[in-house]
Amino acid sequence: MLTLDSVAIRRGDKLLLTGVSFALRAGEAVHLKAANGVGKSSLLRAVAELLPVAAGSIAHQNAHGPAEAADQVALLDEQPGLKASESLRGNLTSLSILLSGRTPGAGELDAVADRLGLAPLFDSPVRYFSTGQRRRAVLARLLLSARTLWLLDEPYTGLDQAGRALLDTLIAEHRNAGGAVLMTHHGDVPDMSVIDLMGHVPQVAPDTGDDGERW
């Protein structure tokens, strides 16, 4: 589903990560671990093809062969991606059409809102949601986008106990259905292979002088 081959990530002038290689197959999940500022979020954005890699390659495959990131990736990051003045129903309808290209069926959105425990707020503008409710609403994107590869950047942030359990269930269901998950999180996550990115932080090169300098 996803293959990274000696990927290097750069932000501005700074090389954050080098030599990141791994593969992710259907049903698998990978938990990326590293300290703050190492470049986990940047790596996820690179997998989503929003950020060009500094070196190496990232390849997406679906059941039929090579695929576009924008056809199989669902990205959940710290930004909500919801319009505050629109109702949850309006937001989810637009998101569903934009991401999956499909108009959701009659009871489909209600079922998703119900699942996330947001049914009573379904017709209220997102502006009135609490932080936790907003984070739950964002999870709806994963369910409605119909994408196979979930990229989750600190997905537990802002969720209460029940919300975290819900997310675990969603992830398990997604994997059983043949999906894959790539996730960053500071704590431990059961049942995922862990990749420690600290081993990929480039060693500080000694000052080689001007003659070896190439930007």
Added chain:
Amino acid sequence: MHYFANPTRFQRLMDILRPWVVGVMLAMLAYGLLAGTVFGPADRLQGESVRILYIHVPSAWMAMFIYVAIAAASFVALVWRHPLALIAARASAPIGAVFTLLALITGSLWGKPTWGTFWVWDGRLTSVLVLFFLYLGYMALWQALEDEEKAGRATSILALVGTVNIPIIKFSVDWWNTLHQPASVVRLDGPTIDPSMLWPLLAMGLAFKAYYVWVLFARMEALMDARRVQAAQLRAAQHAAGGAL
């Protein structure tokens, strides 16, 4: 294309070229100024004030030339990610802006005896004014974006958008000018020019070009030095962070 991406190699090239550039500039400046303003003839219609032409016209040429150079360098920077091209584009902008301002000021000083007023909405002057705004926008965008790499690509896109619009702006201003200006106004530089004025003018044009290259080298060096300092500071910060972990 990437041969001179090494700043040290480019530094050496600049050091070799610099004396020649300065030599050409001084020689052409001497000839142009002497032949143009001391020994050259005054204009039959405009008298001595015509001599400002030797500053005004080359400045206007350079204003245009440098903007096109910025666009070309931006294109190279965007397509081939050539870092020196970006530095050249960035270093050129203030020089171009100063030439544009010089063209505007000399144009309006010349306008006073010719038209009786400092500013006339003449087609050429107006085009140069709009070009000056384009320069200001390009430099303002460099200032506004903090991430230098992103700023480089954003300003490159802006320079290219500006350049494809220049012919349209020029055409619209000329068109507007013929619509509103009475035809009797004396044009700043008529279609015919006497050889005794043409040669000094061309020499001044060449001198201005050499001056541009000279200042460009100096500004590029300054920007490259700033980058080296930044890189060194970054390395030091990384060392410190590495020590703390």
Added chain:
Amino acid sequence: MTAWWTLMLRDLRLAWRSGGAAGLSLGFFVMATSLYPFGLGPDPVTLASVAAGLIWVTAMFAALLSLDRLFQADFEDGTLTQLLLSKLTAPGIVFAKITAHWLGVMLPLIIVSPLLALILGLPGSAIGPLMLSLVVGTPALSCLGAVVAALTVAVRRGGALMTILLIPLFVPSLIFGAASVEAGLVGTDPSGALLLAAAVSLFALALAPVAASAALRLAAE
């Protein structure tokens, strides 16, 4: 409904929500125009002679006012990231946003322009040509505005910067648009200026999706 229509209609809806760009621009357009007689004096002949140009310049400023937030709101709340991962191509996103801006912000200005023409004393016969010139010329403002809005999306308080970047690019539309109305007033043929205004709009329409989507991808990195 396709993704393109969904985005376009949502932007249109948001533009007209309270606090959206459309109401603000429309209010600015009407109120700024009604200020001119205080500066120029109430003489109908003076006002009529400059009315078309004033309305065009004010429409331009109203456009500037609204373009500030064209991509910035989407950038700040994370919608831009999701749009780039959507079924739409980046130029498709830009085209949808441009269409929504023109229909949501510029078209209302054009619809109220006869009212402003009347209070500035523009002859009734010039009102048709004025509206036509705005219809033909203002798409260029939305398109070029989208390019600059995308370039300045990450700049905090980028409004003043946008103004500096956009004014030189707006010059041709202003010249041709205002000139076509004037030509109608003095009895010459306005079609040349109108066609030129249309050509500038078409050119901007061809340029904007490519340039703006490159700038948006850069901002979303």
